[in-house]
Amino acid sequence: MEPVKVSKQSGTQVSVNLPKKKKKLNGDRLLAIAFLTPSIILAAIFIYGFIGWTGYVSLSKWNSLVPDFSFAGLKNYLFLFQDYRFQADIRNTIVFTVLFIGFVLIVGLFLAILLDQKLRGESLFRNIFFFPMAISFVVTGVAWQWLLNPSTGVNLFLKKFGLDSKWYTDITIIGGFHLGKIEFGIPVALLAVIIAAVWQMTGFSVAMYLAGLRGIPEELKEAARIDGASEFQVYRKVVIPMLAPITVSVVIIMAHISLKIFDLIYAMTGPGANFVTDVPGVYMFETTFRGNYYANGAAIAIIMLLSVAIFIIPYLIISRRGEK
Amino acid sequence: MRKKGFVFGLVLVLLFALSACNSKESSGGEKEKSGTDSKKSEKKVEIFSWWTGAGEEDGLKALIALFQDKHPDIQIENAAVAGGAGTNAKAVLASRMQGNDPPSTFQVHGGAELNEGWVAAGKMEPLNDLYEKEGWNDKFPKSLIEMVSKDGNIYSVPVNIHRGNVLWYNKHVFDENGLKAPTTFEEFFAVADKLKAKGITPLALGDKEPWTAVQIYENILLAELGTEAYGKLWTGDQSFKDEKVVKATETFKKMLSYINDDHASRNWQDASQLVAKGEAAMNIMGDWAKGYFVNDLKLAVNKDFGYITTPGTAGKFMVITDTFGLPKGIKNVEETKQFLSVLGSVEGQDAFNPLKGSIPARVDADVSKYDQYGKDTIEDFKTAELSPSLAHGSAAPEGFLTKANQAVNIFVSQKDVKQLTDSLAQAAEELK
Numbered sequence: 001m002e003p004v005k006v007s008k009q010s011g012t013q014v015s016v017n018l019p020k021k022k023k024k025l026n027g028d029r030l031l032a033i034a035f036l037t038p039s040i041i042l043a044a045i046f047i048y049g050f051i052g053w054t055g056y057v058s059l060s061k062w063n064s065l066v067p068d069f070s071f072a073g074l075k076n077y078l079f080l081f082q083d084y085r086f087q088a089d090i091r092n093t094i095v096f097t098v099l100f101i102g103f104v105l106i107v108g109l110f111l112a113i114l115l116d117q118k119l120r121g122e123s124l125f126r127n128i129f130f131f132p133m134a135i136s137f138v139v140t141g142v143a144w145q146w147l148l149n150p151s152t153g154v155n156l157f158l159k160k161f162g163l164d165s166k167w168y169t170d171i172t173i174i175g176g177f178h179l180g181k182i183e184f185g186i187p188v189a190l191l192a193v194i195i196a197a198v199w200q201m202t203g204f205s206v207a208m209y210l211a212g213l214r215g216i217p218e219e220l221k222e223a224a225r226i227d228g229a230s231e232f233q234v235y236r237k238v239v240i241p242m243l244a245p246i247t248v249s250v251v252i253i254m255a256h257i258s259l260k261i262f263d264l265i266y267a268m269t270g271p272g273a274n275f276v277t278d279v280p281g282v283y284m285f286e287t288t289f290r291g292n293y294y295a296n297g298a299a300i301a302i303i304m305l306l307s308v309a310i311f312i313i314p315y316l317i318i319s320r321r322g323e324k
Numbered sequence: 325m326r327k328k329g330f331v332f333g334l335v336l337v338l339l340f341a342l343s344a345c346n347s348k349e350s351s352g353g354e355k356e357k358s359g360t361d362s363k364k365s366e367k368k369v370e371i372f373s374w375w376t377g378a379g380e381e382d383g384l385k386a387l388i389a390l391f392q393d394k395h396p397d398i399q400i401e402n403a404a405v406a407g408g409a410g411t412n413a414k415a416v417l418a419s420r421m422q423g424n425d426p427p428s429t430f431q432v433h434g435g436a437e438l439n440e441g442w443v444a445a446g447k448m449e450p451l452n453d454l455y456e457k458e459g460w461n462d463k464f465p466k467s468l469i470e471m472v473s474k475d476g477n478i479y480s481v482p483v484n485i486h487r488g489n490v491l492w493y494n495k496h497v498f499d500e501n502g503l504k505a506p507t508t509f510e511e512f513f514a515v516a517d518k519l520k521a522k523g524i525t526p527l528a529l530g531d532k533e534p535w536t537a538v539q540i541y542e543n544i545l546l547a548e549l550g551t552e553a554y555g556k557l558w559t560g561d562q563s564f565k566d567e568k569v570v571k572a573t574e575t576f577k578k579m580l581s582y583i584n585d586d587h588a589s590r591n592w593q594d595a596s597q598l599v600a601k602g603e604a605a606m607n608i609m610g611d612w613a614k615g616y617f618v619n620d621l622k623l624a625v626n627k628d629f630g631y632i633t634t635p636g637t638a639g640k641f642m643v644i645t646d647t648f649g650l651p652k653g654i655k656n657v658e659e660t661k662q663f664l665s666v667l668g669s670v671e672g673q674d675a676f677n678p679l680k681g682s683i684p685a686r687v688d689a690d691v692s693k694y695d696q697y698g699k700d701t702i703e704d705f706k707t708a709e710l711s712p713s714l715a716h717g718s719a720a721p722e723g724f725l726t727k728a729n730q731a732v733n734i735f736v737s738q739k740d741v742k743q744l745t746d747s748l749a750q751a752a753e754e755l756k
Contacts, residue, residue: 064723065418065445085730150586169588171737270532273588274737275730289415291726292441 051305058298065292076299086300087182088275089283093307095186096194096279097258103198104254105247108205113235115206116213126210130203137200141267144196168192168269171276187276189269197264201257205250212246213239248315255311260304280304369656369663370401371648372417372427374410375680379615383680387483390675391666398659403427414722421447426651428660434471434482434645435718436558442649443474449650450477454661460668463686467710471718472647480649481668482685484677486610487701488642488713489543489634492617493606494599495627497524503605505632509547509575512635516582519605526582528604530590534729537736539715540608541576547636548572551709558712558719560756564749573741580736587736597621599629608634610644610716614697615681625697641708644716645685720755727751 061072080086111129115122132140147153148167155167168189176185216239224234262281271278271286280300288297375384381404388400405413410431417430426447432438442448455461455478461469464482472480493505501522506512516526531537546554549568556562563569584604587595596613598604600621607613614631617623625631633640648667650660666672673684678693683702691699712718717725731747734740 064721065421065441065447067422084734145589150589166586167589169586171588269589271534271733273531274734287726289418290411291723292418292721293723293726 054298054301057295058302060295062294063292063296067294072295076295077303079296080299080303082181084181085271085275085278085283086280087180089278089280091179091182091184092187092190092275092277092279093259095190096197096261097255099186099191099194100197100201100258101251101254103194104201104205105250107198107202108250109209109240109243111202111206112209112213113239115210126207129206132200133203135200137261137263138267140196140200141264141269144192144199145268148192148195168277169273171272171274173276189272189276193265193268193277196268197258197261200264201254204253208246208250209243212243216242252311252315256308259308259311367397367656367659368399368401368428369659370403370428371663372403372405372413372420372430373646374405374407374413374431376404376406379619380680383676383678386675386679387667387672390672391663394666395659395662398662400663421445421651424653426654428654428656429648429650429663431646431648432480433717434468434480434643434647435712436721437717438472438480438647438649439474440721442651443479447652448479449652449657450479451481451650451664452478454481454664458665458668463668463688465687465705465710468643468645468685471643471645471710471712472649480647481664482645482647483667483673484646484680484682485685485701485705486612486644486682487704488539488610488644488716489546489608489637489640490611490613491606491608491632491634492596492599492613493630493632494602494604495630497602497605498630505630506635507632507638509544509635513578515605520582524602525584525598525604526606527579527584528595528598528607529580529583529587530592530595531587531733531736532589532591534733534736535715536592536595536609538725538729538732539610539713540579541572541732542714542719543608543634543637543642544572544576544579545569546640546642546711547634548575551640551711554711557752558714558724558755560752564745564752569745569748570741573735573744577735577739577741580739593620610642610713611697611701612681618695619681625695631697639708641705641710642713643710644713644718646682724751724755 056069058076059072059074061068061070061075063076115125115129119125145168149155150166150169166188170188172188173183173185174188176183178184220238220242221234224238225231229237260281261279262285265277265279266282266285269277271282280303284297284300284304287293287300371384371388373384375381384402384404388402391398391400405416407413413431417427420426421442432442438448455469460481468482468485469478472478472482491505497503497519498505501518501524503515503518504511506515519526529536529540545557548571549557549562553562553568557564557569584590584595584598590598592607592609592613593616595604595607596609596616599607600617600623611631614625617629618625623629648664650657650664654660668686670684670686670689673686674690674693677684677689678695678698681698683689683694683698683705687706689702691702694702714720714725714728720728728748728751731744731751734747735744
């Protein structure tokens with residue numbers, strides 16, 4: 001039997017067919033509407049209203065302390081895409097997102113499989129791995145900044161072994177080639193930030209995968225073993241495919257974190273020399289609240305929103321279909 | 325048992341998450357609500373600043389104590405927002421001003437930050453009558469009053485002066501190597517070569533925040549162009565493509581080859597530490613560095629470290645001045661003016677400045693209250709040509725500064741002279 005097919009009738013989705021009720025305006029429904037209305041109104045104003053407002057500002061000429069709402073068209077957006085710093089931001093966001101999600105998935109899955117081996121003191125390890133999740137990104141940033149600082153931390157130790165690491169101050173770009181105004185490639189300094197982010201967020205994927213692993217019936221693995229699959233094949237062909245929905249969830253959640261990342265980078269490295277660790281969030285903060293370029297800042301915010309929407313909207317559509 | 329452990333773990337995790345959220349909020353910096361809100365006295369003055377560091381906070385408290393002595397019936401609310409160089413405070417201030425909830429008075433650098441920012445936005449009241457009443461027009465230097473004026477109206481009261489063109493050096497390192505403090509760039513590079521040969525970093529820089537590099541660059545610009553042409557850079561009358569600017573940029577580039585490798589991970593305090601420890605010999609920094617050397621690192625002026633103006637800028641004075649103005653639309657105008665009177669008085673300035681480590685903005689303050697560096701600087705301040713600092717928002721609007729910070733950040737890595745002067749010239753088109 002093809003194990004892939006098994007995954008389609010995944011055990012996690014329980015669909016109960018309730019008898020269809022007639023929708024009547026009874027007391028319960030009225031009460032529900034009464035309770036929901038305030039939050040719907042608040043969400044409409046404070047979330048969607050303000051998104052619309054930001055979009056409006058991003059098309060205006062408001063680039064000083066004096067608000068000027070006259071229409072500027074896409075001028076702010078055009079400026080951004082020609083801007084050295086924003087091009088560097090796009091590169092950094094792509095590199096950060098791909099590597100960050102990749103490592104979170106791989107390390108998370110690996111640790112979850114190890115934890116799933118029914119070892120003693122499992123809950124202790126589970127808590128240890130999950131613990132960094134509870135810390136604020138700002139704290140992580142400051143702690144890792146001390147750890148990786150070229151003149152303190154682990155580097156004093158590494159120096160004794162002849163390794164002189166510059167970590168997050170390094171401006172080298174691995175595999176760099178010229179694109180637009182910038183060198184495209186993997187900035188070395190960004191790797192330091194990725195290490196910190198992975199350290200913080202892996203606990204989450206461990207917890208998710210562990211729950212997923214527990215949801216896979218032992219019989220399926222047994223059946224595969226009886227069919228002569230090696231332990232490695234059991235994981236490759238049975239377990240990992242069955243974890244696909246979990247992987248999708250982790251990717252979605254991590255993607256929106258990494259595309260919006262601000263606090264970790266702001267606390268740890270700032271924009272960095274030559275903007276090797278700059279991200280749109282930091283640029284948006286500096287350009288808006290230091291430079292008073294409100295319209296430019298709003299344009300960055302809208303671009304960030306759209307980039308997250310690329311991930312979130314398909315997910316929402318799929319999960320809605322699943323509910324029906 | 326296992327379940328219990330897990331629940332316990334979860335509770336722990338939640339607790340930490342909560343405390344993490346809390347710490348984030350408090351560092352986010354809206355402290356103003358924590359003041360004495362309960363007593364709703366009519367007579368209240370809210371002072372908004374970013375003076376929360378050692379020295380400056382003491383200075384502010386001394387100033388408030390002095391005011392409270394004179395006006396015990398007026399309440400003071402100290403609305404200080406933490407964060408280096410006021411970056412957080414400025415963001416909080418901007419949203420309060422735009423929300424029509426201005427503080428009674430707020431800290432603002434004299435020059436473009438005030439004139440092209442809040443005055444141009446029509447948010448400030450002129451203070452000409454206050455200057456008249458207190459007889460201040462000849463108590464502050466003329467060029468300083470010009471820095472806080474726009475179109476003939478005066479908009480704020482300067483409380484202190486910091487100097488931005490000072491080269492600090494480790495005296496022990498200089499004495500051991502038989503070196504003299506450099507007064508020209510030629511001497512500077514000669515000294516730097518000797519130090520480099522000995523394995524000592526000649527110049528310490530910490531440009532994790534890019535204004536420190538901008539500050540060196542503006543010093544060199546002032547040295548190469550002179551006070552007049554330097555001033556014209558910010559009005560658009562002097563092009564950044566001029567050969568003198570190119571020469572200054574070349575000098576800056578050469579200087580950058582003498583700095584520490586890990587400059588991008590340091591802030592200015594970390595860079596000053598290099599000089600204090602003797603790992604580096606010099607750094608160029610505003611004279612708040614003196615407060616850091618003396619108060620935090622316990623070094624002695626003229627014994628452990630020495631000071632001289634940045635090469636080529638003798639007789640020139642890069643001014644950074646903190647001032648307080650009167651926003652439009654506040655309730656306690658009279659009380660706020662009384663506070664500004666104390667701020668601008670000899671007593672007020674002498675209460676604040678010795679603690680902050682700056683010099684008074686008035687020319688008639690009591691010199692005996694200041695240390696040797698302060699005395700020298702007060703003397704210089706009387707005769708030197710004053711120039712506004714770009715790095716601290718006095719020379720040009722924040723928008724230009726943001727772009728200059730970015731251009732200089734790129735330059736420090738790429739060292740492309742033409743690229744820097746071009747991008748500054750492009751940004752300067754907005755200045756006209």
